[in-house]
Amino acid sequence: MGPRVFFIFLIPLLLISSSTHAESGEDGFISFGISEKGLEFAKDLLINTAISSLIPLQLPEIEQTARIPLVGKVHMVLSDIVIYQVNVPTSIVQPGEIGVTIVASGATANLSFQWSYSYTTWLFEISDSGVAYVQVEGMEIGLTLGLKNQQGTLRLSPQDCGCYVNYISIQLNGGASWLYQGIVDYFEDDIISAVEDTITNKVTDAVIQLDSVFQSFPKEINFGNISNLNVTITEGPTMTPTSLLIGINGLFTQIAPKVTSSHYTNSLLSTGSCNDKEKMVRISVHENVINSASMAYFNTNKMYWIVDDLPDQKILNTAEWRFIIPKLYKEFPNDDMTLNFIILSPPIIKIENEGIIAFLNSDVIINVVDAGEVIQVACISMEIEASGFAGILLSTVNGGISLSKLTMSLKWSKIGNLHMLLVQSVMSRLLKSIIIPVVNLRLRVGYSLPDFQGYGLQNASIIYDDSKIVVCSDVARVFEYIPDRILL
Ligand SMILES: *[C@@H]1O[C@H](CO)[C@@H](O)[C@H](O)[C@H]1NC(C)=O
Ligand SMILES: *[C@@H]1O[C@H](CO)[C@@H](O)[C@H](O)[C@H]1NC(C)=O
Ligand SMILES: *[C@@H]1O[C@H](CO)[C@@H](O)[C@H](O)[C@H]1NC(C)=O
Numbered sequence: 001m002g003p004r005v006f007f008i009f010l011i012p013l014l015l016i017s018s019s020t021h022a023e024s025g026e027d028g029f030i031s032f033g034i035s036e037k038g039l040e041f042a043k044d045l046l047i048n049t050a051i052s053s054l055i056p057l058q059l060p061e062i063e064q065t066a067r068i069p070l071v072g073k074v075h076m077v078l079s080d081i082v083i084y085q086v087n088v089p090t091s092i093v094q095p096g097e098i099g100v101t102i103v104a105s106g107a108t109a110n111l112s113f114q115w116s117y118s119y120t121t122w123l124f125e126i127s128d129s130g131v132a133y134v135q136v137e138g139m140e141i142g143l144t145l146g147l148k149n150q151q152g153t154l155r156l157s158p159q160d161c162g163c164y165v166n167y168i169s170i171q172l173n174g175g176a177s178w179l180y181q182g183i184v185d186y187f188e189d190d191i192i193s194a195v196e197d198t199i200t201n202k203v204t205d206a207v208i209q210l211d212s213v214f215q216s217f218p219k220e221i222n223f224g225n226i227s228n229l230n231v232t233i234t235e236g237p238t239m240t241p242t243s244l245l246i247g248i249n250g251l252f253t254q255i256a257p258k259v260t261s262s263h264y265t266n267s268l269l270s271t272g273s274c275n276d277k278e279k280m281v282r283i284s285v286h287e288n289v290i291n292s293a294s295m296a297y298f299n300t301n302k303m304y305w306i307v308d309d310l311p312d313q314k315i316l317n318t319a320e321w322r323f324i325i326p327k328l329y330k331e332f333p334n335d336d337m338t339l340n341f342i343i344l345s346p347p348i349i350k351i352e353n354e355g356i357i358a359f360l361n362s363d364v365i366i367n368v369v370d371a372g373e374v375i376q377v378a379c380i381s382m383e384i385e386a387s388g389f390a391g392i393l394l395s396t397v398n399g400g401i402s403l404s405k406l407t408m409s410l411k412w413s414k415i416g417n418l419h420m421l422l423v424q425s426v427m428s429r430l431l432k433s434i435i436i437p438v439v440n441l442r443l444r445v446g447y448s449l450p451d452f453q454g455y456g457l458q459n460a461s462i463i464y465d466d467s468k469i470v471v472c473s474d475v476a477r478v479f480e481y482i483p484d485r486i487l488l
């Protein structure tokens with residue numbers, strides 16, 4: 001069984017515990033909510049994964065000596081008892097007092113074994129052997145999982161596990177099987193107990209194993225050696241009759257200063273809801289997460305952009321600026337220009353009910369290329385406010401931004417004082433008509449979301465809540481496809 005599949009789908013399912021209380025809502029920034037539909041999906045996935053990991057299931061050998069009328073003392077051995085198929089037609093998942101209970105009912109199983117048989121008369125020994133097939137009918141398997149948040153890590157424990165077999169039918173093949181059918185039937189109870197005990201023990205073991213898989217998970221997930229995402233559980237798990245909620249710290253670390261955006265006080269788990277209650281999962285991401293990622297990115301990548309080639313190349317010639325900065329044209333007539341955009345601090349993202357707002361501080365250095373030499377002539381500092389939106393199409397996040405506010409001031413100049421109002425109008429045109437469309441082109445292509453063991457988001461929608469982005473989505477197997485990306 002892929003531990004990752006369990007991580008994604010079981011954790012939520014298993015996180016249901018009434019005994020755990022939220023430590024604090026103040027340092028959790030990503031929350032996961034799983035609806036009834038999501039729990040159903042996780043349960044089915046869990047049962048199918050569990051079955052395929054348990055099968056073939058070997059049962060202990062059964063050996064018995066029976067006294068049979070007319071024959072005498074008969075020694076019989078059933079060996080190689082293997083359950084090779086299990087079918088679960090119906091199952092339920094039910095959150096309860098001590099944990100979550102999963103019941104598979106009406107299950108059937110097929111098993112096979114070798115039978116051999118011997119007895120001794122005063123003259124000679126008689127023995128025979130063959131193979132037998134057993135149909136197990138009306139099996140009920142129930143499991144209650146206890147869940148605990150232990151110092152930010154999930155602990156699982158098998159609280160209650162049972163297996164009950166209604167009846168079995170045994171079909172012998174080989175040897176003089178017709179002769180021994182009745183004797184084998186004599187073992188019915190032994191086989192039933194062996195099935196019940198083995199399944200109970202195996203399921204219990206599986207939970208203990210799963211718990212150790214959880215213990216081995218790091219509390220931080222590394223992203224491209226740039227930053228770590230803190231996945232410490234900070235809130236919940238909290239259960240309602242139809243959903244499960246859990247919060248993780250969710251901040252990107254390895255970032256020097258603390259995130260400075262508005263302090264987060266509400267409980268993540270209590271607010272916001274999907275418009276569409278039919279979706280399986282609800283993932284809420286606080287703006288602090290995005291800001292911590294922005295800071296991590298900023299600290300490891302220089303964020304700058306040299307503009308030296310534009311569709312409207314005229315704007316990169318001093319002639320175009322002769323009325324705006326006459327002194328520039330006078331000193332460098334008809335020279336090419338380049339612009340260096342330098343982002344000075346991590347972009348700050350705010351999420352409001354209407355969408356995303358990004359604040360950017362940047363410097364723009366105006367250069368003139370005179371006889372092959374790049375000469376810095378002025379520097380303007382810009383405060384940019386952009387509004388944006390994000391969307392999810394298939395497994396790609398995309399979005400768009402538009403300029404909503406621009407303020408500028410002159411930082412330094414070698415060409416005297418600039419008429420900032422005029423400069424601002426040119427810069428604003430440059431941003432709106434060239435730079436923002438280029439950024440939007442990239443955002444429209446989007447960024448692929450990772451899938452986990454072949455499962456990913458489907459039919460996702462995004463809503464904005466105060467300071468949070470909420471993604472409501474179904475989860476489904478991701479099939480390989482070439483996304484049809486429409487660029488323009
Ligand atoms: C398994 O058992 C079911 C009934 O419990 C039966 O219908 C099916 O044919 C069996 N499959 C095999 C492969 O023996
Ligand atoms: C991260 O660092 C390790 C070891 O330094 C290296 O093997 C690995 O390729 C790096 N991963 C990325 C995504 O850069
Ligand atoms: C991860 O989050 C937990 C809970 O918020 C916090 O106590 C811990 O210090 C964080 N770890 C790092 C490395 O920041």
Ligand SMILES: *[C@@H]1O[C@H](CO)[C@@H](O)[C@H](O)[C@H]1NC(C)=O
Nearest residue numbers: 280458459473474475476477
């Ligand atoms: C996604 O939506 C389509 C159309 O509404 C639906 O047929 C499909 O089942 C949905 N996917 C999941 C995983 O629910």
